[in-house]
Amino acid sequence: MTLALNSAALQMLHAWGENTRARSYLHQPTTAAELQAVFALAQRTGISIALRGAGQSYGDAALNSEQFVVCLSQMNRITHWSPANGVVEVEPGVTLAQLWRHCISDGWWPPVVSGTMFTSVGGCAAMNIHGKNNWQAGNFAQHILEFTAVLPAGNSVRCSRTENSDLFHAIPGSFGMLGCITALRLQLKRIHTGLVSVTALAAPNLQTMLQLLDEHKDSSDYVVGWIDAAAGGTGLGRGQIHAASYYNPPYAALHARSLLLQHQDLPARLFGVFPARYAWLGLRLANNAPGLRLVNALKYASARLQHGHTYLQSLAGFNFLLDYVPDWKRAYRPGGLIQHQSFIPKENALNAYQQLLEACKNARLLPTLAVLKRHQPDAQYALSYCPDGYSLALDFSARVRTRQRLTTLLAQLDQIVVAAQGRFYFAKDSALHPATARASLGAATLTNLMALKQRCDPENLLQSNLSRRLLPELHSME
Ligand SMILES: Cc1cc2nc3c(=O)[nH]c(=O)nc-3n(C[C@H](O)[C@H](O)[C@H](O)COP(=O)(O)OP(=O)(O)OC[C@H]3O[C@@H](n4cnc5c(N)ncnc54)[C@H](O)[C@@H]3O)c2cc1C
Structure with missing residues (x-):
């Protein structure tokens, strides 16, 4: 070097x-x-x-x-794997893809994953990421048994719940500001098949979406909602919920094949026809107001048809839906993509999210994707972002032509979030202002971080x- x-x-x-x-x-x-x-x-x-x-x-x-x-x-070795108890030791550059592919055939799965499998374990720990199962499983760091970090002075510290426990709860989530995680010991989740049983439910408005997420959060392992951000009036916030649970039938051995990689690999063709690697071109064609309205309307119509339907899906297929279309961010070139993800306590969520969706409509800037999740508080970490509440992630095209309007809209959305005592997530942020970040973190968190x-x-x-x-x-x- x-x-x-x-x-x-x-x-x-x-x-x-x-x-x-x-x-x-x-x-x-x-x-x-x-x-x-x-x-x-x-x-x-x-x-x-x-x-x-x-x-x-x-x-x-x-x-x-x-x-x-x-x-x-390049620090991407899986240094120890114990199929007997699901404990794995990894270097920080190991990706989630490497991890699940290494362990699934032994009947283990990473308990918390991002919507893409291409993140690294170190990056997931440093941002303390959440999955679609945040209510049940908590954040990524809750499944770390121990990690080693090199501090900028060059010394290594080993952190666990019993050793340097303050740093064990501070380095995860602190976005790489305190030290570099160089090794992790993780506890994976036992699975009996490589499948989840998914139930799809349509919801005619935001209130029902939030209610359904809440109703299914205790009976399902995963619960996530898609919102038709183009709908307004009485249909504001309408969409579809997917509630999923690890599939563990009495004769799970009959489904042993589902633990094999060939069963989990995402298809190279969508609907068995279109080459997945060109699908971003279709997304690009639809990436304009009429296109988005049409796609949202069709998706909601299909959600209504699927209402109450239960089906089996591979764990990789369910968790890494965004990876079905390789390089989908190309649909946003040349300006790129900005996501606004806000985390709002449950009492304030309905009102705040109605305001966010209405603000987007008023600004005539339709989110290309809107995703709702249910969260449990992560207050045990020095830098927490999850309340007992919900998050709404809104994706926007950052076109040069509309960039100024988008900047104004994002600032407006931020104010709604702060007024609702909400939080932001630095892994997704591109546009927050320091004053807004401070207001949302609060003085005590900031003083502790400093x-x-x-x-x-x-x-x-x-x-x-x-x-x-x-x-x-x-x-x-x-
Ligand atoms: C398509 C897509 C879907 C996503 N879905 C989700 C989701 O569902 N839930 C969610 O929570 N996030 C999600 N994310 C965000 C992603 O999980 C986080 O940004 C994650 O931190 C990325 O990991 P990375 O390895 O790429 O880290 P990077 O983006 O490279 O770095 C992230 C942060 O971690 C720090 N860092 C990296 N490695 C280390 C280390 N070894 N030690 C200390 N600090 C380090 C960096 O300084 C930086 O601050 C998604 C991202 C994409 C692109």
């Missing part, structure tokens, strides 16, 4: 949503010792470091303009475009 500074080594890195990018000096350590050497170089040169897993954050969380980016994707930063990274080496954009005070402490 070259540790010299050479402007020719500057590389362009993109946010996953392709709404922003930055040139950085890229380092790709293969061992913890190589990582420590980069920290030492940063200390000598005063150049900051952003950590990067698989670069799947929608915005600027893993970018660092004209400074160092340390990408962990104290942790001072303790773990007093020389302020860990930074990112996102941290400087949202919490500049983190980097300007005495």
